[in-house]
Amino acid sequence: MRKKSVTGLATSVAFAALLSFTGSAVAEEVSGGTTYGDMSLVTQDMLTRAGGDGNNFLHTNGNYAQTRYYPARQINTSNVNKLRPAWIFQTEVVETMETTPIVVNGVMYVTTAFNHVYALDAKTGKQIWHFKHKMGPITTYCCGPNNRGVAIYGDRIFMGTLDAKLLALDTKTGKLLWEKQIANPELGYSETMAPSVVNGKVLIGTNGGEYGVRGFVKAFDWKSGDLLWTFHSTAENSVGVWATHDATGRDMLRDIEAEKAALAKLGDPYKTLGGGVWQNPAVDLDKNRIYFVAGNPSPDLDGSLRPGDNLYTNSLISVDLETGKYICHFQYIAHDVWDLDAVSPPILTKVKDNDGNTVDGVLHAGKTGHVYVHKADDCSLIRYSEAMVPQENMWVLPTKEGARMLPGANGGVEWSPMAIDASLGLTYAINLHQPMTYHVESTPYPEGKLWLGGAFKVIPGEQQWGNVTAVDYHTGKIRWKVKTEQPMIGGILATAGGLVFTGEGNGQFKAYDSETGSELWRFQAGAGVNAPPSSYTVDGKQYIVVAAGGNTQLNYKRGNNIIAFTLAD
């Protein structure tokens, strides 16, 4: 009942807000247009209830549990073939797009490469305001000048920048309210993730696993920008238990004696050990905990300089929301030398344990190509899924000449968030198959320059492809799988209409039946659709929206479009 009334209120507000600025692009006209007070303000209650909000899209991954499951069903399996573009907005920047559109009461916020932000009328696509970050001269980032979007709370939106700053902007005008330097970009720190906001804290991690950073998650006060706490994702004692096998029980061929000798000589490597956290945390408000994944150790391919398990790289980690204190972790690959790390954001949902009991669970899709299912309470692994992509020669060690192993270093599953449909017990992942060779060459820490400890090379002539895969997370079995022409990167959205939406590097944006995988609709966007889709409802009409800007990492055709779709009348 309560959920319904919140949704109804949001509809009225969205409608009123739209009336207030129809026909005008002036930012100030967004304000004050509602019967229910200033509903451009986003409250904690709205953020908490986002999973049941069929009007707005308030979080990068839909809600705090990060299910990317949208509860509206106006667009569904029976009518999705009538989906048409409602509007297309062209940004000023023709470069890689990974933004998730955030929609609040009929206003949409999107970002572009190089940290531009746009506020748009979500019904018409008309620009309300445009903010360009004044980028500093020093940026250090791998894999594209990406930005994955904003977080919203109160009267503010928050964005991380390539020059490693956190910005707060006024939602109505786009005016910069404050900015904080998060870390030093000269040493390889940069921001591409959307922040998350919860209980007045703005949470953000860092990129830099290819540059020898020390990874972290930080919490900032939403109003002042003051730093509240820092959790370092490389532990001061990063050695661990000298694990010889990965989470699936495969031998990783570590030379433990050589590592122990290196540890005695070099000491603990935690200060330049990487472990970037560059995707959003899932939040359990009842238990006051967050769950996130930490990426690869630095240097990527050369383990000789970083003896030990390299805790907490390649791990699922849980910390206390109030203090940032460690609660539990689970490491997938200790002492990784393949960059097959943990990137795709975790999802909280109820899962069956191995005794058939329903427990609080965490899902994560690894670059290995497995979906891992955890017990939320202690981070322990319940099961892992069948491999979604071919695996060969795991875990052959990298060599000077290059050793072939599958998956290639982009995964499996890259940063792309999954979506779930809890009513079906299915999680949806998008996959890459990119055969590569892994080359190792030891070089000392280069103080902020690219530090791979070797090279990854795509094997020319070997076929590449992608998949959209549905995995039953209660059993680990693959329910359905659809092959795509190219490796997939971007993200996926599930809806109560029985649909999943995802895009491809060749410009195709498609809807599938979430139960069977049947393709029900497609649209050619003209540039790579490599961003996670969102959905929202304005004036009684449901929309699906996605960015089509291509991708730097996989070099897919660039563009600059935000495309919103709705059903033809």
Add this chain to the structure above:
Amino acid sequence: MLENPRRFVIAMSLATTAGFASLIPAGADEVPQDKIELCTSCHGEAGLPPQPEVPIIWGQHFYYLYVQLRDYKAGRRANEVMQGIVEDLSKADMKALATHFSEKQWPETSYRSEATAAAKGETAASAGQCPQCHLGGYEGNSRVPRLNGQTVPYLTRTMLEFKTKVRRNSPAKSSLMVSYSDEDIENMAKYLAGL
């Protein structure tokens, strides 16, 4: 609204340079004219070097230029001519010179690559995932250099110097170049120069 990405990146480069002005130490914005002339004697008075083995630096990214000067001075990048020149440069000189040249317009070259070599070069560059850092169109950004439109002899030489470790100031690049044949490197140089 569609905008040429190359124009955009150039605009970004100018914008970032302007943004840097406030960070330059007092006095560093006074570009030493004699030092500029020393640079242009090899790198070209209008941006095109008279000797094609010498790189184009007009319109190159500020931070890349600054880091190269710093690395020449620290001995991380070996070059007999440049080492003699950077010896007398202060940090402020280096920043000022990098700013000066990054604000210039990248010159047009008349080079057109032969199709077969360019196709082979593109395949080789894709295998190395080069656009991940050098970005679409090989425009570069900040500490990553622009490669498109650079001279073939310079690109070839510098990639070979990474391979042979004569150039040591980007270890990841050395590891990558070791995996290429000299022919691959030549084709990549032709492909990039012709973009």
